[in-house]
Structures are given as C-alpha cells and as structure tokens.
Amino acid sequence: MIEAIQLTRVFGELRAVDSLTFRVNPGEIYGLLGPNGSGKSTTMRMLLGLLRPTEGTARIAGHDILREPVAAKRIMGYVPEEPVLPETLTGWEFVNYISDIWRIPRGHERDTEIEDLMTLLDIYDACDDLIETYSKGMARKLSLVAALVHKPRVLILDEVQAGIDPRGAATIKEILLGLRDRGATILMSTHVLEIAERMCDRIGIIQEGQLIAEGTMDDLRERAQRQGTLEEIFLSLTGGPDVQRIAKFLEDVNND
Amino acid sequence: MTLSDLLFLLRLDLKQLFRLRQPRGKRGGKSRRGSLVIHFIMLLVGVGIGWGVYFIGTAIGWTRLRPLILNNLEFGNFVFNAILLFGFIGSVMYSAMIVANSARMEYVLTMPVATRTIFLEKTLVLVFAVSEFWILLGTPVVAAVALVAGWGVTIVAALLYVSLVLVFIGIGVGAGGLVGLAAARLVAGHRTVKQAGYFILTALAILASTFWYYNAYFAEDSQFLGGLISFGRLLGLTSDTSPGRTFSVLILGTIAGGGVTLVDVLTGLGLAASALILLYVNAVVSEAAHYSGWLTYESTRSSDRKVRPRHGRWAPRTLPLLRMSQTCSASMWYNITSIRRKGGVLAQYLLNPLRFTVFLLFPVLTAPEELLPFMTILVAAAAIPFAVSYGVYFAGYETVYEGKNLMNLQLAAANFEEYTKGKVYSALPFSLAASVLFSIVALIVNPPVALYVPLLIIAMPLITLIAGPYAAFQAAVAGDFKAERMILRQRGAAAQPPITGLAALKVQLVPNLAGFALVLGMLVIGIFVSPLYAYLVLAGVIVVAVRTFRSYSHSAGVELAQIEASKYL
Numbered sequence: 001m002i003e004a005i006q007l008t009r010v011f012g013e014l015r016a017v018d019s020l021t022f023r024v025n026p027g028e029i030y031g032l033l034g035p036n037g038s039g040k041s042t043t044m045r046m047l048l049g050l051l052r053p054t055e056g057t058a059r060i061a062g063h064d065i066l067r068e069p070v071a072a073k074r075i076m077g078y079v080p081e082e083p084v085l086p087e088t089l090t091g092w093e094f095v096n097y098i099s100d101i102w103r104i105p106r107g108h109e110r111d112t113e114i115e116d117l118m119t120l121l122d123i124y125d126a127c128d129d130l131i132e133t134y135s136k137g138m139a140r141k142l143s144l145v146a147a148l149v150h151k152p153r154v155l156i157l158d159e160v161q162a163g164i165d166p167r168g169a170a171t172i173k174e175i176l177l178g179l180r181d182r183g184a185t186i187l188m189s190t191h192v193l194e195i196a197e198r199m200c201d202r203i204g205i206i207q208e209g210q211l212i213a214e215g216t217m218d219d220l221r222e223r224a225q226r227q228g229t230l231e232e233i234f235l236s237l238t239g240g241p242d243v244q245r246i247a248k249f250l251e252d253v254n255n256d
Numbered sequence: 257m258t259l260s261d262l263l264f265l266l267r268l269d270l271k272q273l274f275r276l277r278q279p280r281g282k283r284g285g286k287s288r289r290g291s292l293v294i295h296f297i298m299l300l301v302g303v304g305i306g307w308g309v310y311f312i313g314t315a316i317g318w319t320r321l322r323p324l325i326l327n328n329l330e331f332g333n334f335v336f337n338a339i340l341l342f343g344f345i346g347s348v349m350y351s352a353m354i355v356a357n358s359a360r361m362e363y364v365l366t367m368p369v370a371t372r373t374i375f376l377e378k379t380l381v382l383v384f385a386v387s388e389f390w391i392l393l394g395t396p397v398v399a400a401v402a403l404v405a406g407w408g409v410t411i412v413a414a415l416l417y418v419s420l421v422l423v424f425i426g427i428g429v430g431a432g433g434l435v436g437l438a439a440a441r442l443v444a445g446h447r448t449v450k451q452a453g454y455f456i457l458t459a460l461a462i463l464a465s466t467f468w469y470y471n472a473y474f475a476e477d478s479q480f481l482g483g484l485i486s487f488g489r490l491l492g493l494t495s496d497t498s499p500g501r502t503f504s505v506l507i508l509g510t511i512a513g514g515g516v517t518l519v520d521v522l523t524g525l526g527l528a529a530s531a532l533i534l535l536y537v538n539a540v541v542s543e544a545a546h547y548s549g550w551l552t553y554e555s556t557r558s559s560d561r562k563v564r565p566r567h568g569r570w571a572p573r574t575l576p577l578l579r580m581s582q583t584c585s586a587s588m589w590y591n592i593t594s595i596r597r598k599g600g601v602l603a604q605y606l607l608n609p610l611r612f613t614v615f616l617l618f619p620v621l622t623a624p625e626e627l628l629p630f631m632t633i634l635v636a637a638a639a640i641p642f643a644v645s646y647g648v649y650f651a652g653y654e655t656v657y658e659g660k661n662l663m664n665l666q667l668a669a670a671n672f673e674e675y676t677k678g679k680v681y682s683a684l685p686f687s688l689a690a691s692v693l694f695s696i697v698a699l700i701v702n703p704p705v706a707l708y709v710p711l712l713i714i715a716m717p718l719i720t721l722i723a724g725p726y727a728a729f730q731a732a733v734a735g736d737f738k739a740e741r742m743i744l745r746q747r748g749a750a751a752q753p754p755i756t757g758l759a760a761l762k763v764q765l766v767p768n769l770a771g772f773a774l775v776l777g778m779l780v781i782g783i784f785v786s787p788l789y790a791y792l793v794l795a796g797v798i799v800v801a802v803r804t805f806r807s808y809s810h811s812a813g814v815e816l817a818q819i820e821a822s823k824y825l
Binding site: 048049050051052069070071073074076078080083084085086088089097098100101102143146 | 264265268272360361362363364365366367368369370371547548
C-alpha cells in the first residue's frame with residue numbers, strides 16, 4: 001500500500017506539491033494525472049525517497065519513507081519518465097547488476113527469469129549490446145525489466161508506456177493488470193488518458209500541486225457533473241483548450 | 257549504512273569502470289579499449305622509470321644509497337604534498353557534480369541501499385579514479401628503490417605507498433568535495449553568478465596553464481625546477497610540518513629501515529583517520545544536498561514567476577553597415593547568445609588561443625630595443641590565432657554543436673548560406689576587440705607602429721571572415737554532429753571532438769597559414785618597402801577575404817542543406 005500524507009514540497013517560492021494526501025491500495029492501479037508541471041513527478045520522487053518532502057510524509061506498506069527508507073525501497077520497483085541507464089553496460093549486465101544490488105541469488109533460476117522478461121518485452125536479442133546503442137523505447141523496456149526483476153509488491157511508473165511500440169505497450173498493459181490481480185500496488189502517471197481510463201481502478205488529478213479530484217471513473221463523472229470520456233472530464237476539471245485563441249490561429253493560417 | 261553494501265557497490269562500479277572485455281552484441285558501440293590502453297601505457301612508463309631508478313640504485317650500491325636516503329627523509333615532501341594538492345584541486349567540483357547529476361543514478365538511489373552509502377561509494381570511486389595515475393606511475397618507482405635494499409622490504413614499501421596515496425587522495429577528495437559543495441550551495445539558483453564564476457575560473461585556468469606551458473618550454477631546466485620548487489615552497493609544499501613530510505618519512509624510512517619515529521606513525525594513522533572522516537562527512541553533506549534538491553532546482557523546476565512577461569518587438573541586433581537577411585541576423589544573434597550564456601564556453605572560446613600565442617608574446621616583452629620594429633610583427637602574429645580561432649569556434653564548432661537542430665528539422669526552412677554567414681558574423685565583434693587590444697599592445701611596445709594600427713584592426717576581422725566559413729564548410733563535411741559542447745564533464749565521460757579526421761587539422765592549419773601569409777606579408781611590405789604599399793595590398797586582401805567568405809559560406813550552406821535533405825530526412 002502507498003500512502004501520501006500531507007505531502008508538500010516547496011522550491012523557492014513555488015509550492016510544487018501542496019498538502020497532497022492519497023492512498024493506493026494493494027490490488028489497485030492508481031493513475032496520477034495532471035498537466036505538465038503540476039507536480040506528478042515531484043510527488044513520485046518523494047514517494048520513492050529521492051526527494052525529501054518539505055512537510056508531510058509517505059508510507060510504503062507501512063514503512064515511513066523518511067524513517068525507514070531502505071525497508072520501504074526494498075518492496076518497490078520504479079520506472080522513471082526518462083530512464084538514465086549506465087551506457088557502458090550491456091542490457092544483460094545491467095539487469096544482473098540491479099539483481100545483484102537486490103541480492104537476488106545468482107544462478108539458473110535468475111538467468112531464466114531475466115531471459116523470460118527480456119523476451120516478453122522483445123529486447124532479448126539486444127541483451128549483449130551496450131545500452132548506449134539502445135533506442136528510447138528499448139531503454140524504457142529495459143528499465144521495466146529492471147523494475148520487475150525482484151518481483152516488487154509496489155510499483156511506481158512514470159509514463160511507462162511513452163515511446164513504446166503498440167505490441168510492447170499491450171504487453172506492458174497485460175503485465176501490469178496481471179500484477180494488479182495478484183495483489184500488487186501500482187501507481188502510474190500518464191498523459192495518455194485512454195490508457196488511464198482502461199487500466200486504472202482509481203484516478204487522482206493534480207493541478208498546481210494539489211489534488212483537485214480523485215476516485216473511480218464514476219466518481220470523477222459525478223465530480224465533473226458530466227458524462228463522457230476521461231479526456232472530457234480531465235479537461236473540464238483542469239481547464240480545456242483556449243478555443244478563441246485556436247480559432248484566431250487557424251484563421252491566420254487560412255489568411256496566409 | 258552497512259560496510260557490506262558499500263563494498264558490494266564499490267566492486268560493481270569498479271568492474272564497470274575498468275571493463276576488460278568488449279561486449280559481444282551486434283549493435284555497434286564505442287570502443288572501450290582506449291582507456292585500457294592509457295592505463296597500460298601509464299604502467300609501462302612507471303615500470304620504465306622504475307627500471308631506470310633500479311639501474312642507478314644498484315650502480316650506486318645499497319651501502320651508499322641507504323645513508324643518502326636516511327639523511328634526506330624529507331626529500332619527497334614536495335611530491336607527496338603535490339599529490340594532496342592535486343587530489344584537492346581535482347575534486348573541488350566533483351562532489352557537487354555527482355549530487356547535481358544524481359538524476360543519472362536514480363536507479364541506484366531507489367535500490368534498498370542507504371543513500372549515504374551510495375554517495376560514499378561514489379566518492380570512493382572518485383578516489384580510485386584520481387589515485388590511479390599516482391599508483392600506476394609511482395608504485396614501480398617506489399618498488400624499484402626498495403628493490404635495491406632487498407625483496408622483503410619491496411612489498412611492504414609498495415603496499416605502504418599505495419595506501420598512503422589513497423589516504424592523501426582521500427583527504428584531497430573529501431576536503432575538495434566539501435569546498436565544491438559549499439561553493440555550489442552559494443551560487444545555487446543564481447544563474448548569472450554561476451556563469452560569471454565559470455567564466456572567471458575557466459579564464460584563470462587557461463591563464464595559469466598558459467604560464468605553465470611557457471615555463472615548461474622556455475625556462476632552462478635548472479631555473480624551471482628551481483622556480484617550481486620556489487613556488488611549491490611558497491605554497492608550503494616543502495614544509496617540514498606538512499602531511500607530505502609524514503608520507504615521505506614513512507616511505508623512505510621503511511625502505512631505509514630507520515628514521516621513522518612513533519610520532520610519524522601516529523601522524524600517518526591520524527591522516528588515514530582524517531581521510532575517512534572527511535570522506536564520510538562529504539557523503540553526509542552530499543546526501544543532505546541531494547535531498548534538499550537545491551542543486552537540481554535551477555535545471556529541473558518550472559519557473560515560479562506568476563507574472564505574464566511582456567516583450568518588446570523582436571529585433572536581433574545586426575552589425576553596423578551590414579545589410580543582413582532575417583536568417584542571417586537570427587543565426588548571428590543565436591550564436592552569440594548561446595555562447596555568452598555559458599560562462600565556461602565563452603572563456604574557452606575567447607582565451608584558448610592564448611595557449612599558442614604565449615610563445616609569440618613573451619619574447620616581445622623581453623626584447624632588446626633594437627629589435628622592437630620586428631616585435632610589431634610578433635604582436636601581429638600573436639593576434640592571428642585569435643582571429644582564426646574565433647572563426648573556427650563560432651562558425652565551425654558551433655555549426656556542429658547545433659547539428660541536433662539539423663536532425664530535428666528545426667532549420668529545414670533556413671537558407672544555410674545565410675545561416676553560415678550569421679555564425680561567421682557573430683565572431684567579428686570579438687575578433688575586432690582582440691585586434692584593438694593587440695594594437696594597443698603593439699603601440700605600447702613600439703609607438704612608431706601607430707602607422708600600422710588601422711591595418712591591423714582591419715586585417716584581423718578579415719582573417720575571421722576567411723577562417724569562419726572555411727571551418728563551417730569543414731564542419732559540414734566532417735563534423736561529428738552527435739558531439740556535445742561539454743566544457744565541464746564528469747570524470748570518465750568521453751570528450752568528442754566536433755570536427756574529425758584530417759578536417760580537424762585543416763580547419764586550424766589552412767586559415768592560420770593564410771592569416772600569417774597575408775598579415776605578415778603586408779607588414780613586411782610596409783616595413784621594408786613603404787607603408788603605402790602595405791595599405792594597397794590591404795585593399796587586395798579585403799577582396800580576397802570577401803570572396804573567400806562568400807564562396808565558403810555558399811559551399812558550407814550547400815553541404816548543410818544536403819545533409820539536412822538526405823541523412824536526416
């Protein structure tokens with residue numbers, strides 16, 4: 001279980017995350033949505049123990065991230081928005097390096113599991129290549145393998161499907177749904193609202209660091225007082241496009 | 257924090273740092289063998305020097321060498337204190353950079369290992385990286401001296417030397433890291449102050465290295481060594497109460513079998529404890545800096561300005577008397593802006609030529625009076641590499657560094673000839689400023705030279721007009737468009753030259769030769785024939801420079817357009 005309790009992060013005069021409180025239960029996929037710069041990544045970084053909150057705290061399966069960071073990290077897996085992987089390692093070496101840090105016993109069983117995961121995500125063919133030669137999508141798939149290799153109970157995924165081919169995206173979706181059904185706690189952020197609508201059990205929308213809406217799709221529809229897709233609800237809550245300006249731009253294009 | 261985690265991470269990182277085998281994969285990557293070869297060469301040099309020392313030592317004989325060592329146990333003060341100093345200077349900014357770039361090791365930071373352990377491990381890796389030079393070169397030398405005494409003491413002396421190098425570098429890295437973090441904290445969030453600091457430090461480093469080169473090449477051996485030792489004495493490097501003295505006494509005393517007191521041993525242990533404490537404190541401060549986020553604040557946070565900015569009419573400045581197209585003026589504005597906003601880059605570009613020209617300038621200052629007319633030629637000669645380099649850097653290198661914009665089609669609609677011209681024009685104000693400065697120097701050295709000052713001031717920007725488009729053309733032909741403009745980079749990161757192969761040589765050689773031939777030719781004609789003729793030739797040089805400028809700007813533009821339309825489409 002993930003609990004964010006009054007999480008606040010201040011940068012200079014900017015309150016990037018402002019008293020954010022939410023909870024992700026075991027067996028649940030929670031989608032954290034919001035416009036660019038709304039505080040999603042900062043929130044995730046605080047949950048992961050990468051950034052210290054100015055106020056408030058977070059608990060991962062009951063472990064306070066500030067007081068017991070190592071115990072909390074032991075049960076988490078993380079895929080960052082832009083994975084920066086060690087370029088001088090091969091894919092195979094990197095996953096084994098991560099497995100070693102997790103102290104997963106070396107041997108046939110571990111090798112087979114890594115091989116299976118890499119094959120599942122279509123990167124096994126490149127496992128002996130240096131990471132510097134990987135495309136962005138391949139690097140993201142590799143980072144997912146590294147996040148899953150120790151079978152975490154809690155997964156934090158920042159834009160995990162961005163830049164992934166359709167087959168890879170479908171595979172990831174099936175993996176995450178399967179993990180959820182087996183009791184994993186999954187927090188994911190995405191800008192692709194169709195993905196969030198199809199995969200997430202509950203959704204939290206943050207804007208300017210504050211949680212402005214939270215719940216299932218039905219809860220959100222009720223909150224927004226309208227039926228429709230998640231995209232329509234999201235835009236009605238966070239503010240839609242400036243139609244007048246768009247019209248003026250298109251008019252200028254026509255005139256040119 | 258556990259010792260087992262620390263050692264475990266250290267083993268993994270060192271294995272990665274010193275990769276012995278090439279990967280087996282099919283996808284081509286950069287060769288990793290280069291750094292191994294350098295290590296091997298360093299070791300070979302160390303063994304070579306060691307063999308020489310052993311040869312001389314055995315020739316002298318241990319019975320005569322031993323009293324010599326015992327009477328001069330402080331002999332190594334200078335060298336060992338220098339190791340400490342190098343360790344310190346070399347790592348002043350690295351801890352701050354490790355923290356600032358902690359996003360690059362996000363994976364490790366989310367692992368079930370204490371953050372402090374991770375920072376301590378990274379600092380230890382830095383200690384090993386800085387130490388390897390001294391260990392690979394110094395251990396064979398120490399072992400060779402000890403070998404003259406006998407096998408037994410050799411291993412002890414070598415191990416002691418390696419341990420003490422690690423201790424000294426540990427102190428240097430620990431202290432330097434703390435100083436760097438403190439400095440980084442002071443300037444965090446103040447971009448202008450930071451860039452001004454980079455400019456000043458880079459400029460000082462270039463000036464210092466320039467004087468170093470000059471001394472190394474021109475001072476007589478004894479004077480150079482004497483001067484170095486005097487400078488070292490000034491810094492306290494030869495002091496009898498410095499850490500280097502303890503290092504020297506412990507090593508040489510162990511080899512000679514005497515002269516080491518209990519105080520020396522305790523001081524050595526004290527230094528080892530200081531190294532550990534400093535490294536640990538460094539890790540604690542790094543962890544605090546990482547958590548606080550102040551080092552990444554500037555680069556990763558959105559602006560906290562709530563006020564909607566208002567802008568005046570967009571009108572990038574053009575050069576007086578020149579009619580420029582929109583592409584040309586935008587290209588010139590962009591080039592100057594992107595360079596001046598990086599203090600370190602600006603200092604590198606503006607002052608780097610000093611490293612070559614110092615050899616021409618110093619004789620001017622010490623020349624006898626009867627040679628002064630010729631010194632004017634030397635001053636002009638010293639100005640030429642500046643004019644050439646500004647053209648090469650601003651038009652050649654920057655064309656490559658902006659290659660990413662070629663790849664993502666940002667520049668697809670641009671007229672690349674105008675784009676190249678803009679880059680060349682951006683170098684002209686700096687070239688003109690340098691020519692004025694050098695003219696002032698020439699006037700001070702030899703006032704009658706005033707007659708040639710206008711010639712010099714006009715000629716230098718003309719050289720830039722020749723060098724810039726030529727460099728841009730070579731950059732378009734042989735530029736490594738994946739190269740990044742990295743003045744400050746983390747240890748171990750590869751430096752990519754922007755222009756590769758023979759073109760790298762051509763961009764320096766051809767414009768410099770042309771510059772020397774044209775400018776010195778005019779001066780020689782002026783001095784030996786008549787100043788009037790020098791100015792007449794200048795008119796011809798203007799025509800040549802403008803034609804070359806147009807011709808190579810066009811060629812560079814065509815080449816860039818072809819790249820944009822073929823390779824990156």
